[in-house]
Amino acid sequence: xxxxxxxxxxxxxxxxxxxxxxxxxxxxxxxxxxxxxxxxxxxxxxxxxxxxxxxxxxxxxxxxxxxxxxxxxxxxxxxxxxxxxxxxxxxxxxxxxxxxxxxxxxxxxxxxxxxxxxxxxxxxxxxxxxxxxxxxxxxxxxxxxxxxxxxxxxxxxxxxxxxxxxxxxxxxxxxxxxxxxxxxxxxxxxxxxxxxxxxxxxxxxxxxxxxxxxxxxxxxxxxxxxxxxxxxxxxxxxxxxxxxxxxxxxx
Amino acid sequence: xxxxxxxxxxxxxxxxxxxxxxxxxxxxxxxxxxxxxxxxxxxxxxxxxxxxxxxxxxxxxxxxxxxxxxxxxxxxxxxxxxxxxxxxxxxxxxxxxxxxxxxxxxxxxxxxxxxxxxxxxxxxxxxxxxxxxxxxxxxxxxxxxxxxxxxxxxxxxxxxxxxxxxxxxxxxxxxxxxxxxxxxxxxxxxxxxxxxxxxxxxxxxxxxxxxxxxxxxxxxxxxxxxxxxxxxxxxxxxxxxxxxxxxxxxxxxxxxxxxxxxxxxxxxxxxxxxxxxxxxxxxxxxxxxxxxxxxxxxxxxxxxxxxxxxxxxxxxxxxxxxxxxxxxxxxxxxxxxxxxxxxxxxxxxxxxxxxxxxxxxxxxxxxxxxxxxxxxxxxxxxxxxxxxxxxxxxxxxxxxxxxxxxxxxxxxxxxxxxxxxxx
Numbered sequence: 012x013x014x015x016x017x018x019x020x021x022x023x024x025x026x027x028x029x030x031x032x033x034x035x036x037x038x039x040x041x042x043x044x045x046x047x048x049x050x051x052x053x054x055x056x057x058x059x060x061x062x063x064x065x066x067x068x069x070x071x072x073x074x075x076x077x078x079x080x081x082x083x084x085x086x087x088x089x090x091x092x093x094x095x096x097x098x099x100x101x102x103x104x105x106x107x108x109x110x111x112x113x114x115x116x117x118x119x120x121x122x123x124x125x126x127x128x129x130x131x132x133x134x135x136x137x138x139x140x141x142x143x144x145x146x147x148x149x150x151x152x153x154x155x156x157x158x159x160x161x162x163x164x165x166x167x168x169x170x171x172x173x174x175x176x177x178x179x180x181x182x183x184x185x186x187x188x189x190x191x192x193x194x195x196x197x198x199x200x201x202x203x204x205x206x207x208x209x210x211x212x213x214x215x216x217x218x219x220x221x222x223x224x225x226x227x228x229x230x231x232x233x234x235x236x237x238x239x240x241x242x243x244x245x246x247x248x249x250x251x252x253x254x255x256x257x258x259x260x261x262x
Numbered sequence: 263x264x265x266x267x268x269x270x271x272x273x274x275x276x277x278x279x280x281x282x283x284x285x286x287x288x289x290x291x292x293x294x295x296x297x298x299x300x301x302x303x304x305x306x307x308x309x310x311x312x313x314x315x316x317x318x319x320x321x322x323x324x325x326x327x328x329x330x331x332x333x334x335x336x337x338x339x340x341x342x343x344x345x346x347x348x349x350x351x352x353x354x355x356x357x358x359x360x361x362x363x364x365x366x367x368x369x370x371x372x373x374x375x376x377x378x379x380x381x382x383x384x385x386x387x388x389x390x391x392x393x394x395x396x397x398x399x400x401x402x403x404x405x406x407x408x409x410x411x412x413x414x415x416x417x418x419x420x421x422x423x424x425x426x427x428x429x430x431x432x433x434x435x436x437x438x439x440x441x442x443x444x445x446x447x448x449x450x451x452x453x454x455x456x457x458x459x460x461x462x463x464x465x466x467x468x469x470x471x472x473x474x475x476x477x478x479x480x481x482x483x484x485x486x487x488x489x490x491x492x493x494x495x496x497x498x499x500x501x502x503x504x505x506x507x508x509x510x511x512x513x514x515x516x517x518x519x520x521x522x523x524x525x526x527x528x529x530x531x532x533x534x535x536x537x538x539x540x541x542x543x544x545x546x547x548x549x550x551x552x553x554x555x556x557x558x559x560x561x562x563x564x565x566x567x568x569x570x571x572x573x574x575x576x577x578x579x580x581x582x583x584x585x586x587x588x589x590x591x592x593x594x595x596x597x598x599x600x601x602x603x604x605x606x607x608x609x610x611x612x613x614x615x616x617x618x619x620x621x622x623x624x625x626x627x628x629x630x631x632x633x634x635x636x637x638x639x640x641x642x643x644x645x646x647x648x649x650x651x652x653x654x655x656x657x658x659x660x661x662x663x664x665x666x667x668x669x670x671x672x673x674x675x676x677x678x679x680x681x682x683x684x685x
Contacts, residue, residue: 061641089643101638105656114652115642122643154656171642 012076012210013037013060013179019070019235020059029055029066031235037179040207044221044246045214047232048254053214054098056232057183060212061095062088075179090122092178094171096185100164103155108167111155112137116174140173144200162193169200179210186220198223218250231257274328275310281331281436281462282306282407289410294386302394302406312398321576321608322547324400327516332488334435334461344430347454347482348669351426352376356411358434358461373421373449379412379440388412391440391468401492401520405438405466412439415453419446419472426452426670429467433459433485440466447472447500452670453479457493458513460486466494473500473527478667481521482677484513487542493519501527501556508665510674511546512539512681521550525559525587535661536565537678540573540605541685547576554587563594566658569605570685578610579624585616594624599657601631601650651682 013036020030029052037043047053059066060073062085072079080088089095103111117127128136141151144166156164165185172180182201186194201211201224213224221229221243229245230237231254238261239245249257271279282303289299312318313325344355354376355363370376382388392406413429431439437459445451449472457465463485471477485491491514499505511517523532538546552561567575581592598607611624631653639649658678665671 061637063637084646085637085640086643086645086649089641095641097638097641101635103635103638103653103656105659106639106652111639111642111652114648115639115644118645118648119643175642 012039012041013212014074015071016074017071018059018068018073020055020066020068023065023067028069029235030059032071033232033236035230035237037210037212039210040205041228042205042211042213042224042226044226044229045212045232046216046218046229046246046249049216051232052235053216053232054183057095057181057212057214060093060181061085086118087122090119094175094177094180096168096172096180096182098184098187100156100168102157102159104157106155108151108153108155109137112171112174115171119175136174140170143203144170144196146170161188162190165189165193165197166200169197173200173204178208179212180204181212181214183214184216185213186215186217194220195223218246221246233258233261269310271310272325272328274330275306275325277331278311278328278404279303279307285408285410285436289408290380290383291388292384292386294389295383295392298389298392299407302392302403305394305397306400306403306407309397311400316398318398318549318578319400321578321610322518322545324518327545328490331462332460332490332515334433334459334486334489336435344432344456344458346428347456347480347673348426348428351428351454353428353430354413354415355430355432356413356437356439357432358437371423371425373418374423374427374451375416375418376427377414379414382414383410388440391442391466401464401466401494401518404492405440405464405494408436408438408464409440409466410438412441415441415443417445417449417451419448421446421449421451423449423451426454428454428456431455431457431459431463431465433457433461433463433489435461437461437463439464441468443467443469445469445471445475445477448474450476451478452667453477454482455480455495456482456484457491458484460489462490464492467496469495469497471497471499471503471505474502475500476504478506478670479508480670480674481507481509481519483511483517483519484677485517486513486515487544488515489513490515491517491519493517495521497521497523497532499523499525499527499530499532501530503527503530505531506533506535508670508674509534509536509548510677511537511548512677514544514546517544517546519546519548521548523550523552523561525552525554525561526556528556528558530559532559532561534561534563534565536563536577537658537661537674538565538567538575538577539678539681539685540567540569540575540607541571541681543572545574545576547578549576549578551580551582552592554581554583554590554592556587558589559587560591562592564661565596566661567596567598567607568601568654568658569598569607570601572602572604574605575607577607578612580612580614581622581624583613583615583617583620583622588617588619590617590620590622592620592622596626597657598628599631599654600628601654654682
């Protein structure tokens with residue numbers, strides 16, 4: 012489904028190389044966790060998959076269902092089914108949340124050759140999904156993410172994911188800033204979307220999230236490369252022992 | 263500058279003087295009016311157009327910017343539809359032929375009286391409206407020399423006029439109008455003044471707002487891309503009166519709009535909300551002065567400008583607080599969103615304060631589209647152009663969101679939408 016081959020990428024502005032020969036393969040239905048110490052390139056990887064132009068790919072390729080996405084812009088990638096759940100969702104004053112949800116849903120429908128949603132259908136589907144995430148309609152009347160708490164922002168990200176029904180969701184440190192109750196709500200939202208056709212790339216610093224979103228595979232990212240891959244037990248090992256021995260082994 | 267020294271005219275000055283001379287024979291007016299016209303034309307010949315050396319024109323170097331007079335679609339060609347900005351508005355229409363048309367005169371709202379300016383030109387009553395302030399008052403000179411149409415609108419004391427009144431000026435080649443609008447004590451009204459079409463136009467309006475009146479005034483300029491437009495709105499505000507002025511520029515080639523507000527009565531409030539949408543190669547200059555003359559008055563001026571292409575905008579905003587005007591509260595902000603490398607916006611906010619117990623402030627910002635916001639919207643599948651339009655609307659919306667009148671809010675939102683859809 013997603014195949015990253017020998018990816019090298021740098022910061023466009025100053026040329027600093029962040030990703031240095033990364034290989035990763037995620038199959039349909041798979042939940043793959045990416046773990047790694049600070050500064051290993053975890054968030055950068057999520058931005059590069061989403062297509063942020065602050066980064067330049069200098070070598071290698073990202074294949075999405077067999078085709079390179081490097082020439083596609085951010086919106087095209089999203090419309091093709093790739094969803095990025097942000098670590099820090101943007102507050103955008105002046106953009107109404109409901110309008111944003113409608114515009115984004117209809118933009119993706121249009122890109123897939125579907126008619127725009129009718130307003131009553133749209134409102135119904137938003138209400139249904141919002142209720143499951145404890146998101147009130149009052150929250151949705153506010154400008155996009157403005158004044159939302161950290162937990163509210165993350166729940167709003169999951170709501171967007173549920174509405175957009177992506178084929179693959181890249182979760183960038185979704186657990187950061189969440190208390191345990193909020194973490195459970197978010198994890199339930201993700202788990203409800205798991206299915207044979209949908210993959211997840213769960214990027215996290217801590218094992219804790221993986222107690223709630225149980226991964227099929229775990230990959231250790233260090234200095235821009237995957238240096239070790241394993242099963243869920245690898246995450247538990249990292250929790251107990253840290254990254255030092257795996258880094259030492261890979262060196 | 264010594265205006266009596268003969269000087270060599272630029273091509274633009276020659277074209278303007280020729281246009282004035284060609285028009286003179288057909289202009290209405292008694293002896294007083296014609297004398298005002300000739301004085302204005304004489305001043306223009308002697309002084310020429312103001313250049314950047316004149317401080318009031320520093321960012322709009324009219325002498326060098328005006329290369330010729332745009333011909334528009336040609337006299338009599340019509341300027342297209344003059345639709346009401348708000349459905350159901352009373353329409354007062356004027357075109358190039360100098361005839362002010364009053365629709366629905368039989369169906370005039372209670373307390374409203376309107377008349378064409380024709381009789382005031384004939385009697386000389388219009389002469390004081392053809393005022394030229396100085397030898398660099400280009401707007402005054404053009405208006406005085408060529409004004410041939412316009413309206414007088416009287417709203418009686420206490421009248422609560424629900425129906426908006428639109429003064430509509432559709433130029434096809436040349437249209438010069440002066441208007442006088444008097445709002446009686448305690449009255450409430452909404453007026454819309456729209457300048458559109460092509461060629462050269464000038465619009466000078468004298469608005470008097472008596473004590474306790476509540477006026478919403480919309481100035482909409484959406485002329486053709488090569489149009490030359492001079493505008494001036496002079497407002498006098500009485501005690502405990504409220505004036506909300508919405509000044510919108512979404513068209514024009516070379517535009518100068520002057521707004522001169524005298525806050526003459528205590529406990530009155532003036533609000534300016536300005537929306538300048540600058541695209542193509544237009545140059546739009548909004549020059550405003552607000553004069554706080556008495557105690558306990560408030561004013562807020564908020565401008566939101568969007569610049570794309572090679573658009574160029576100017577805002578000169580001056581707040582003057584007289585020594586007597588204690589307890590004045592005046593706030594001015596001019597915020598610009600730049601969407602292109604070639605566009606620019608020049609803001610010159612000024613405070614001139616002679617009282618010692620006032621709260622006055624001003625600020626000006628220029629920013630580009632927030633790239634993080636754009637990335638976020640696009641990461642949800644919104645194509646770049648649509649995402650940018652959402653962010654532009656978000657930037658401007660603060661101006662419109664606190665409008666209490668829903669029909670007006672929607673109408674101005676439509677102006678913004680149609681600009682966004684075409685730029």
